[in-house]
Amino acid sequence: MTAKHLLTGKYGEDLALDYLKELGWTILERNVAFAGGELDIVARERNELVVVEVRTRSEGWMQSGEDSVGPRKLRRLVRTGRKYVDSRRWDGPWRIDILSVTLRRDGQPGIERFEDVTAGGDFS
Amino acid sequence: MNPVRGITLRGIEAVGVEVEVEITGGLFSISIVGLPDAAVRESKERVRAALRSLGLAVRGRVAVNLAPADLPKEGAVLDLPIALGIASAMGSLPELPRGIFLGELALDGRLRGVRGAVGAAILARNESVPLFAPAENAAEIALVKGCEAYAVDNLADLFAFFRGEIELPPVPEYRLEENPFFADPDFADIRGQAGARRALEIAAAGHHNILLIGSPGSGKTLLARALRGILPPLSHEELLETTLIRSTLGLPFEDGGRPPFRSVHHTASTVSICGGGSALRPGEVSLAHRGVLFLDEFPEFRRDLLEGLRQPLEDGEINVSRATGSVKYPCRVLLVVAANPCQCGWDGDPVERCICSSVERERYRRKISGPILDRIDLHVAVPRLLPEELVAVEGAGGESSSIVAERVRFARRIQRERWARHGFSCNAELPERVVKRFLNLSEGVRPFLSSMAGKLRLSGRGIGRVLKVARTIADLSRNEQTDVPHVAEALAYRDGGLWR
Numbered sequence: 099m100t101a102k103h104l105l106t107g108k109y110g111e112d113l114a115l116d117y118l119k120e121l122g123w124t125i126l127e128r129n130v131a132f133a134g135g136e137l138d139i140v141a142r143e144r145n146e147l148v149v150v151e152v153r154t155r156s157e158g159w160m161q162s163g164e165d166s167v168g169p170r171k172l173r174r175l176v177r178t179g180r181k182y183v184d185s186r187r188w189d190g191p192w193r194i195d196i197l198s199v200t201l202r203r204d205g206q207p208g209i210e211r212f213e214d215v216t217a218g219g220d221f222s
Numbered sequence: 223m224n225p226v227r228g229i230t231l232r233g234i235e236a237v238g239v240e241v242e243v244e245i246t247g248g249l250f251s252i253s254i255v256g257l258p259d260a261a262v263r264e265s266k267e268r269v270r271a272a273l274r275s276l277g278l279a280v281r282g283r284v285a286v287n288l289a290p291a292d293l294p295k296e297g298a299v300l301d302l303p304i305a306l307g308i309a310s311a312m313g314s315l316p317e318l319p320r321g322i323f324l325g326e327l328a329l330d331g332r333l334r335g336v337r338g339a340v341g342a343a344i345l346a347r348n349e350s351v352p353l354f355a356p357a358e359n360a361a362e363i364a365l366v367k368g369c370e371a372y373a374v375d376n377l378a379d380l381f382a383f384f385r386g387e388i389e390l391p392p393v394p395e396y397r398l399e400e401n402p403f404f405a406d407p408d409f410a411d412i413r414g415q416a417g418a419r420r421a422l423e424i425a426a427a428g429h430h431n432i433l434l435i436g437s438p439g440s441g442k443t444l445l446a447r448a449l450r451g452i453l454p455p456l457s458h459e460e461l462l463e464t465t466l467i468r469s470t471l472g473l474p475f476e477d478g479g480r481p482p483f484r485s486v487h488h489t490a491s492t493v494s495i496c497g498g499g500s501a502l503r504p505g506e507v508s509l510a511h512r513g514v515l516f517l518d519e520f521p522e523f524r525r526d527l528l529e530g531l532r533q534p535l536e537d538g539e540i541n542v543s544r545a546t547g548s549v550k551y552p553c554r555v556l557l558v559v560a561a562n563p564c565q566c567g568w569d570g571d572p573v574e575r576c577i578c579s580s581v582e583r584e585r586y587r588r589k590i591s592g593p594i595l596d597r598i599d600l601h602v603a604v605p606r607l608l609p610e611e612l613v614a615v616e617g618a619g620g621e622s623s624s625i626v627a628e629r630v631r632f633a634r635r636i637q638r639e640r641w642a643r644h645g646f647s648c649n650a651e652l653p654e655r656v657v658k659r660f661l662n663l664s665e666g667v668r669p670f671l672s673s674m675a676g677k678l679r680l681s682g683r684g685i686g687r688v689l690k691v692a693r694t695i696a697d698l699s700r701n702e703q704t705d706v707p708h709v710a711e712a713l714a715y716r717d718g719g720l721w722r
Contacts, residue, residue, distance in 0.1 A: 146281055176249065183248075190247040191282030214279075218251050218266065 110154025110199040110207075111138055117197070117209050118150065132185075135178035139197075147192035149179045154199040163198030164212055176221040226310065227322045227351075228303030229342045230295040233502055233542075233549025234470045236341030238322070238349075239300065240289040243307035248283040254304075256288030259296045268298070269305045271329040272377050278314055294546065296501060298326035299336040302354075305377060315384055321352040324359075331377040335359050337472035340465055343369045354380065354390070362475040364396035365462045398458050398479055405451025405623035407444055412620065414607045418445050421602040421715060423626055426452045427633040428649040428694030430687075431535070431557040431597060433520075436604030437574070438567045442560040445604065446516050447483075449558060451623035453513070454634040455479040457647075460512045463552060467508050482513030488522040496530055497542040497551055504542075507534060508551040515555040521562075521589040528594055535597055538651065554651065559598060561590070571606060599650070599687045600715040633697040649694045654686045661693050664705045674713055688712045 115125060123141040130137045139150040151171075153163030167175075175194050183192055193214040200208040225240040239256075252266040270280055286304055288295050302325035309315045324342050325333040335358030343366035346353035350370075355363055357373040364371075371393040374380050382388045409419060418434065418441075425432040426449060434442040456464065456479040464482055465475055476482075484506050486495060497505035507515055517523060534540035538554035565586045568574040578586070595601075637648050644660075646652055652660075675685055689704070691712035696704045 179249070188247070191245075191250070192248065193250060193281065214250060214281075216249060218270065221249075 106156065106201065107152075107154050110201070111152045113154075113199050113207050113209065114139060114150065114152045114197045117211075123148070130182060132178050132181045134181075135174045137175075137178055137182060140182065145190055147183065147188050147190060149175065149182065149192065149194045150197050151175055151194065152197045152199060154201065157200055157202045163200065164196050164210065167196055167215070172216065173221055176216060224310075224318065225289070226303040226307045226318060227320075228300045229322060229324055229338065229345060230293065230299065231297065231338040231341060231470060231501075232293070232547065234341055234466050234504065234551060235549070236338050236345045237293060238345060239293070239295060239303070241300065241303040241307045242287040242289065243304070243311040244285045244287075245282045245308070245311045246285070250281055250283070252280075252284040252286065254286040254288065256286075256291050257294045258288060258300075259294065261298050262288070262295050262300055265298060265301045265304055265327075268301055268327045268329060269308060272301075272305055272327040272331040273309060275329070275331040276378055276381065278309060278312065280308060280312065284308060284311075297337055298334075299324045299338060299342075301325060301327040302333065302377075302380075306380075309381070315381065318384065319352070321354055322346045322349075323354045325354075325356045325374065327377065333357065333374050333376055335472075338470055339363055340366065340462070340469040343371060344466075346371070355393075359469075360393045361396075361477065362465050362469055364393050365458070365465055367395060369393075396458075398461065399477075405448070405627070407448050408451060408623045409448055409620060409626055410622040412441065412444060412448060413612060415441060415445065415604060416620070418602050418604050419620060419626075421600045422449050423452065423630060424691065424694055424698065424715075425449065425556060425558070425600055426454070426626075427630045427698050428637070428691065429554075429556050430599040430650050430691055430694065432559070432600040432602065433595070433598045434558070434560045434602050434604050435563050436560075437571050437606045438562065440604045440606040442604050443518055446514075446518070446558045446560055448623065449514060449556075450481070450483045452627040452630050453481045453556075454627070454631045456481055456512055460647075464509075464512050467504050467511055467551065470504055471509075473509075482510050483516065484510040484514065485516040485518065488517070488519050488524075490527075492524075492527050492530060495527060496534070496540060498544060500544060500546050502542050502544060502547060502549045504551045505540075507531060507540060507553040507555060510555040511552045512554060513556065514558055516558045516560075518560045519562075520559040521586060525589065525591070529591065532593055532597065556650075557598065570603075572608060596681055596684055597687075599691045599712075602715065629698060632700075633694065636697050636700075637694075649690045649697070652690060654683065657686045657689055661689055661704050662702060663689070664703045666706045667692075667704060667709050670706050671709060678713065678716060680716070684716065688716055691715065 118141055123143050126140045128139055137149050138152040141148050153166055155163045194216055196212040196215050198210045225242045228239045228241055229236040230239050254263055273280055303323045310318055324336055326336050328334055333356040335356045339355050339359035340362050343353055343363040347366055347369040353371040354374050357375050360373040372390040373393055383390050436442050461479050486506050493499055495506045497503055497508055534553050540551050540553045542549050563569040564578045564583050566577050569576040692704050692708040695708040695711050
């Protein structure tokens with residue numbers, strides 16, 4: 099028996115995957131786990147590798163999905179992302195996007211994408 | 223990868239900077255090396271936003287190198303070359319044309335005006351490469367003859383130009399328009415004070431320093447301000463010199479060739495007047511170059527400040543030296559100094575009584591050192607007019623500024639023609655060694671001067687300065703020869719009035 103919020107998250111990631119495929123991105127991997135963190139989706143947009151963090155919320159939740167990624171989570175994403183590109187020997191540019199999925203009661207999910215959320219900040 | 227050329231300022235001089243950009247894979251970041259100051263380091267935010275406004279998303283790890291590596295780079299003027307370097311490294315631009323690029327970027331890609339555009343234009347002309355500058359700076363750049371310059375409104379236009387889609391407007395050559403400027407206050411508004419007017423006319427004609435001494439309310443400040451209205455207009459070269467200094471500070475271009483008039487308060491710091499700071503900026507004395515530096519309430523100025531001005535006033539240039547380096551700024555100013563005769567202000571007044579003790583009077587006068595007084599050619603007493611005198615001269619205004627200005631301009635033209643082959647433009651600029659040989663003194667001058675010099679205790683420099691003033695007086699009266707009456711009048715301004 100899986101907890102309900104984990105099912106919601108899984109469902110959100112499935113929706114996100116369809117969304118990205120529709121954008122024409124190549125999905126490389128899902129749920130890549132490293133010590134210290136997990137990457138939800140790794141995809142490629144043209145010549146750029148994108149680490150996608152999916153945040154799913156049911157409608158009416160107090161905090162929106164994108165707001166739930168704070169500086170600590172961001173640092174963790176950067177760290178795990180670096181591990182990933184090193185392990186796969188990717189030497190091109192890469193970035194981190196956040197995909198915020200809102201599950202509405204009427205069944206139509208709302209998906210918003212936030213591109214390159216680190217924006218050149220210092221995460222060393 | 224070819225570097226993009228920009229500039230940075232060292233003093234008033236623009237120094238070429240090469241911007242090299244390398245982009246490698248990785249998470250997006252921009253690092254700038256080559257001694258950038260805070261403004262240069264912050265340019266990465268502006269550059270990124272400006273490029274995004276053109277639909278260019280910068281990705282990967284961007285390394286920007288500013289060469290030469292050991293020259294400190296300052297200001298936002300490097301925004302444009304950095305943006306071009308990044309766009310070019312991303313492969314979004316065709317081969318860049320040769321040229322020097324300058325401009326601060328707004329987030330939406332507009333180009334803002336920058337400091338040092340005139341210096342950049344001079345550099346571009348000397349290297350005979352085109353200059354691409356913000357449209358805001360076009361007016362001052364136009365002053366530099368023989369510089370191929372283009373005014374750029376925004377980054378999108380520049381990119382379109384590189385792709386050959388549009389032409390950029392070339393900066394036209396500047397034409398000096400001699401429009402008579404409005405004198406405020408006008409000489410006609412000043413009542414009485416015939417002696418002071420005459421002295422100001424001489425000061426304006428020969429660019430001689432002048433000291434006005436008078437009681438409170440006698441009109442010293444008014445007279446000093448009226449001086450501006452009779453000064454001859456700047457020539458093209460002079461306008462370029464003054465604009466170059468203003469451009470270094472980012473002050474707007476002043477058209478019309480009106481000489482600068484800088485009034486300085488006595489609380490001003492030494493750096494603000496002489497120039498300095500870690501960026502080696504010019505001070506008020508350089509901003510007043512080719513114009514007037516007015517020091518009201520002269521004895522209230524700090525002594526070290528005044529003494530610091532001694533040599534620059536003599537040489538017409540000031541060396542600003544700091545740990546970060548040293549630069550030379552021109553400061554050929556007409557120094558106008560106003561002072562009360564004593565602490566209470568009423569010494570020598572026909573009605574009011576001076577309440578200063580002799581010790582106080584002594585102390586007050588000692589605030590102004592001999593060496594400084596020796597460098598001021600014209601000492602003028604500005605007596606207060608009594609109420610009944612003021613009423614008597616009501617309406618009997620003297621000559622208007624425009625008439626006086628005409629005489630001054632003529633006298634200055636004679637001087638320019640006479641000294642052109644020596645490289646000077648007015649009598650006050652002559653170095654001592656030139657003075658006696660070229661002043662065309664009449665027979666009687668030498669014996670007259672030697673008898674008077676002893677009586678007035680003139681220094682060697684003092685004698686030279688008296689002769690220069692005498693020459694200006696002769697020029698005003700259109701005499702070829704410097705004669706005894708001219709020297710006599712010059713000596714009369716020398717004796718310090720109340721202060722000797």
